[in-house]
Amino acid sequence: MHNERRALIMALLAVLCWSTVATAFKLALEVLTPSWLLAFAVCTSWLFLSGLLLWKQQWSNAVRDFRQHWRAYLRQALINPVCYYLILFEAYDLLPAQQAQAINYTWAITMSLLAVPLLGQRLFPRDLLALLLAYLGVLVIATKGNLLGLEFDSVSGVALALFSTLLWALYWILNTRAARQGEQSDATTSLWGSFMLAVPMLLVIALLRDGVPTLGWQAVGTGLYVGLFEMGITFVMWQTAMNLTRRTAAISSLIFLSPFLSLIFISQILGEAVHSATLIGLLLIMAGLAVQKLGGKAEATTAGRSE
Template sequence: MSEKSQSRAFVLGLSAVLLWSTVATAFKLSLQQMSPLQLLAWAGLFSTGVLAAGVSWQQKWRELATQWRQRPLFYLGLGALNPALYYLVLFRAYDLLPAQQAQALNYTWALTLALLAVPLLKQKLQRVDLLAMLLGYGGALVIATRGNLLTLEFDSVPGVALALFSTLIWALYWILNARAEGSPAVSLLLCFLCGTPLVWGLMLWQGESMLPSWQGLLGAAYVGLFEMGLTFMLWLGAMRAATHVSRISNLIFLSPFLSLVFIYFLLDEPVAPATFIGLGLIVLAVVWQQRAARSEPAPAAE
C-alpha cells in the first residue's frame, strides 16, 4: 500500500519506537550468554534473513544485483562500518557499562553527525550547533559520571570511550550511506551481506565459533529482528505513509526514555537521577539542533 495515512503511519512509527526501546535491555541480557563478537555474528545472520525477505517482498533483487555490480567496493566499505565495526564497538560498550549509560551516550550520534559534516560535507557549524553540542555532550558527561562532575569518576572509562566512538562510526556510516543510489532496504541488505561474513571470519579467527546456548540464540534472534531488521521496515513504512513526516519522526524521542523503563523492570537496574537529567539534556540538544536546521532557508538551486 502506497496511500498516505497519518493514523497508519502513527501505528507503524510507534511500533518501531516501542521495539527499539527494548533493544538496550536485549543487548544486556544477550551479552550475559555470549561475547559481543558472537552476538553480532548470530544477530547479523537473523537480520540478513529479515532484510532479504523484505527485498523479496518489494521485488527488488534486480536492483540489488545492479547496485552491487556498479559499486562493490562502496558497499564493502559500508558493510565494514555497519554492521561489522559499529555493532562490535557498541556491544563492547554495553558489555562494560550499565545499559542506561550505554544507550544514553549512544544517543549523541546526531550531534556527532553535525561535527563530521564539517570536514566531510564542507558544512559550517552555526552558533546553535555549538550550543547544542555543548548542551548534549554536557548531558553525556552527567550520565557518564552519574552526576559527579567534579570528581570525574566513571564506571568504565573504556566503556564510555567506546560508546562515544560508536556514535562517530554511526554518523560516518550515514554520511556515506547518503551517497547510496539504491533504495534503503536494498542498501541495508547489501551492507549486511558484506559485513556479516567479515564478522563471522573474525569470530572464527578468534576461536569463538562454538554454538551459543539457546538463550543466547534467542537473544541474538531478537536483536537481529528488532534492532537491525524488522523495525527498520516498520519505520520506513511509517515515513512513507505519513502525511506529516515531522510529527512521526518526533516519536523517536520517546525511545530513550521508554528504554529506561525496560532497563529498570527487566534488568533490575536502578536508574540514576543523573541519567534522566543527562538524557533530557541530550534530547533537548538534538531537538533544538534539528528545529534550527529546519528553520534555515533552503539553498538556492544551482
C-alpha cells in the same frame, strides 16, 4: 499514498521495538561475546532482508545494484555493521545499559560536526548550544552526577560508546554523499548489500576471537531478537512510516520517546536501578537534540536510528 494513522502506528511500533534493544543487548551479552552476538544478529537481519526483497520482487534489482556498487557496499559494511556494532556491543559489555544507551543518542550531534568537513555544511550558534548540552549530559551520566570528581564506571566503556556515535554518524554522512553521486539504490537494498558482505567477515572475526560458541535458548533467542528488532523489522517499519506521512518532522519526533521507554525496560527486566544522574543527563541530551532539530537539522537527525 499518504496514510497518517498508519504512519503513526508504524512509527510508534518502531519506537517501542528500539526501546527494548538496550535490554536485549545486555541479556545477549550475558551468554554471547560481542563478536558472536553481532554475527548472529547480522545473519538474521540479512536473511530477513533477503526474504523481504523476494516478497517485493526486488531481488534481481538488488543483485544488479550490488554488482554495480559492491565497492561502496564494502565500505559501508566495514563501518556498519562490522566496526560500529562491535564497538557498541563492547561498550554495552563494559557499561550499565542505562549509560550506554543514553550516550548513544548523541550520534546526531556528532553528525552535525562531521557534516562540516565532509558535506561542506556550516555550524551555527544553535548547533554549538546543542553540542554543549548533549556532551554535558554525557558527562553527567558517565560520572553519575559527580562532575568534579570525574569518576567513571568504565572510562573505556564511555570512550567506546562515544566512538561508536562517530562511526554511526560517519556511516549516514557517507550514505548521503553516495546517494547524491548515484552510487547506491534505496535504503533496504543498500542495507542488504552491505550486510551480505558483513556476514562472512563477522563469522571469521568471531571464530578467530572467541572460537565456537556454546548455544543455549537465551543465546539463540536474543541473537535472533537483536537481528530482527534492531536491524531488520524495525528498520522497515520506520521507513514505512516515513513514506506514509506528510508530517515527517512530527513523526520523527516520536524517537524522543525511545530513551525514556528504554529506561523502563532496563529497570524492570534487567533490574538496574535508574540513577537520577542518568535522567538528568538524558534530559540534557534530549534538549540538545531538540535545539538541533529546531535549528533545521531534522532531516539529518532522522536519517537513521538510535539504540
